[in-house]
Amino acid sequence: MGVILKIRRLFGLAGFEHDSDHWKSQRSSAIALFILGYWMIYQLLFFLNEASVSEIQQWIAQPLNSMLLALTVLYTFYHSELGLQVITEDYVESKSKQITILYIVRVIRLSLITLTIISLMRI
Amino acid sequence: MTKETRPLSPHLSVYRWQVTNTLSIIHRLSGVALYFGSLLFPLWIAAIAFDGYFRQIMLALIGHPLSMFPLIGLTFAFFYHSLNGIRHLLWDIGKGFEQNQVRNSGIAVVALSLSMTILFWWKI
Numbered sequence: 001m002g003v004i005l006k007i008r009r010l011f012g013l014a015g016f017e018h019d020s021d022h023w024k025s026q027r028s029s030a031i032a033l034f035i036l037g038y039w040m041i042y043q044l045l046f047f048l049n050e051a052s053v054s055e056i057q058q059w060i061a062q063p064l065n066s067m068l069l070a071l072t073v074l075y076t077f078y079h080s081e082l083g084l085q086v087i088t089e090d091y092v093e094s095k096s097k098q099i100t101i102l103y104i105v106r107v108i109r110l111s112l113i114t115l116t117i118i119s120l121m122r123i
Numbered sequence: 124m125t126k127e128t129r130p131l132s133p134h135l136s137v138y139r140w141q142v143t144n145t146l147s148i149i150h151r152l153s154g155v156a157l158y159f160g161s162l163l164f165p166l167w168i169a170a171i172a173f174d175g176y177f178r179q180i181m182l183a184l185i186g187h188p189l190s191m192f193p194l195i196g197l198t199f200a201f202f203y204h205s206l207n208g209i210r211h212l213l214w215d216i217g218k219g220f221e222q223n224q225v226r227n228s229g230i231a232v233v234a235l236s237l238s239m240t241i242l243f244w245w246k247i
Contacts, residue, residue, distance in 0.1 A: 076164065084158060119168045
C-alpha cells in the first residue's frame, strides 16, 4: 500500500476502507491520536486554560502548534469515521442507509477539515 | 439495493450484563460521544481565527456555566476511550486475555479515567 494513498485517506480523499486495511488504519490512527490527544490535553491544562483570544492566536501562530493542531483534527475525524463505519455496519440493517450515513459523515469531515485549514492559515 | 439477510451483530438485549461487555459498549458509546464533541473542535479553531458574531457565539457557548457538564462528560469519554484503547491494542498483540486480567484491567481503566477526569477539572 503506497504512502500517497495513506495520506489521501488521512485527508478524507480516498474511498472507504474495508477488512484488513480498515483494521490496520483504525489501530495506527488510534496510536497517532493517543499521542496528539494527550498533547492537546497538556496544552489545555498548562497554556490554553486561562489564555485570551489573542494569546491563543499567538499560540497557534507557532509553527509546531499549528502543525500538531492540524494533525489532531485530521486524525480525529479519520479515526472517528473508521469507528462510525463499524458501528453503522453493526447496527444499521439497510445497506443503502449505511452508505447514506457514511456519506454524511464524510461530507461533515471534509467541511470541517477545510474550515480548520482555512482558519489556521488566517492566524 | 439488495437487502442483507445476515443478522445484526452485537445483540445488546440478549447478553447478561457483566464488567467485560459493559466496558466494551461504553467504549463504543464514548467513541460516538467524542465524535459529536469533536465537531466543536474545528468550530473553536475557526472562532479563534475569525472575528465577529461567530466568535462571540462560540466563546459564549463554551464559556457558559451549563456547558461544563457536557464538557466534563467529554473529558471522561476521552480518558476512558484512550485508556481502554490501550487494552484493545494489547489484546490485538495477544496480551492480557486471561479472564481475571480482562476484568482487572477494565476496572483499572474505569478508576483511572474517573480520577484523571477529576484531576483535569480540578487543575484547569
